[in-house]
Amino acid sequence: MPGTQLVSRLDERGYRVRSLNDLAALVKQAEMEKPMLVFVDLGTKTAAACAAIKQLRENSATAHIPVIAMTIPADSAAPEAARAAGATLAVLDSIILAHLDQFLEQALEL
Numbered sequence: 001m002p003g004t005q006l007v008s009r010l011d012e013r014g015y016r017v018r019s020l021n022d023l024a025a026l027v028k029q030a031e032m033e034k035p036m037l038v039f040v041d042l043g044t045k046t047a048a049a050c051a052a053i054k055q056l057r058e059n060s061a062t063a064h065i066p067v068i069a070m071t072i073p074a075d076s077a078a079p080e081a082a083r084a085a086g087a088t089l090a091v092l093d094s095i096i097l098a099h100l101d102q103f104l105e106q107a108l109e110l
Contacts, residue, residue, distance in 0.1 A: 003041055003070070005097055023052040030062045037107055041070045041093065046078045050085035057086035066107040070096055 003019075010017045020029055023045070030038060038056065042049040053069065056062045069082035070093040079090035088107050096103065 003093075006039065006070075006100070009097060009100055023048050026052045027055045027059050027062055030056060030065060031059070035065060037104070038065050038067045039070060040067060040082075040087070042075070042078050042082060043070075043072060044075070046071075046075055046081055050081050053082060053085040053087050068096075068103060068107050 007017050007019060018029070018033055018035070020026060023040075026038070026040075040049050040053055049069070053067055056065060056067060066088040067086065069079070069085075069087040069090045071078040071082065071090055072093055082090040089103060091099075091103055
């Protein structure tokens with residue numbers, strides 16, 4: 001549910017939003033779309049999501065893109081894993097909407 005609401009909130013703020021369900025396509029899509037920011041929902045697929053973040057960082061065309069990783073409370077190791085993979089921020093999915101503007105500002109500050 002936070003992901004759906006996140007898309008709506010970003011759209012309301014004038015951001016062009018593209019949702020992907022295939023983590024393997026993330027780097028290729030980022031190369032084509034040239035986003036200013038990427039949100040990655042780790043959910044229960046932390047290892048695969050972190051691998052996708054790492055691939056973004058290792059690709060010279062996408063390495064500069066800020067990444068906000070959304071984690072779930074049940075996975076206490078996910079925030080550190082996301083940061084180790086190269087995420088700019090790791091945020092609980094339950095609080096992303098309440099503090100969206102601050103997270104956007106912080107991520108885009110870089």
